[in-house]
Amino acid sequence: MLSKKAQYAFKALMYMAEKKDNQPVLIAEIAKKKKIPLKFLENILLELKKAGILESKKGKGGGYFFKVAPKEVSMAKIMRLIDGPIAMLPCVSLYFYERCKNCDEKQCGLHDSMIQVRDATLKLLEKKTVADIAKH
Structure with a gap:
């Protein structure tokens, strides 16, 4: 059975993939749209970044985006x-x-x-x- 953490990871990744333009997406936007607890999502996205799947950008226009298609x-x-x-x-x-x-x-x-x-x-x-x- 998929853990809640894995389900949230897939929900976040699918949301980001649906964007098509691969522009950075704020964690707060993903959390709100997909009803994922913000702190939990932060940890998940950081794990995906450490694994080389996602990348992040700080500042204005920042957020997470795919490092790998x-x-x-x-x-x-x-x-x-x-x-x-x-x-x-x-x-x-x-x-x-x-x-x-x-x-x-x-x-x-x-x-x-x-x-x-x-x-x-x-x-x-x-x-x-x-x-x-x-x-x-």
Whole structure:
């Protein structure tokens, strides 16, 4: 399940992507239009900036804007950045692998099924971008 933080990140990014001109957008504008708590949004956008997805400009005409085109930002990238693993079990995660306790992965039907779930999910999330999910 997507966390509230990830949902807010997607709402903010979609709002910015819908602008088309990539002009800086004030945090307060995004927070008001998308009903996101301002302080929470500040932290989310800062995280996206540190990850190289957004950039910011201070002063008059300032705000946040895309450093990378929305069509190049996959849903999977945002989900991993905000929520961590996409896989439902740590033993099938590509980026956050952890062995399950008391489990033999070679003999675990759950492990095998969750690999299929992970692969099907990633096939969609790696292909879909912020531009795809923004209203045009």
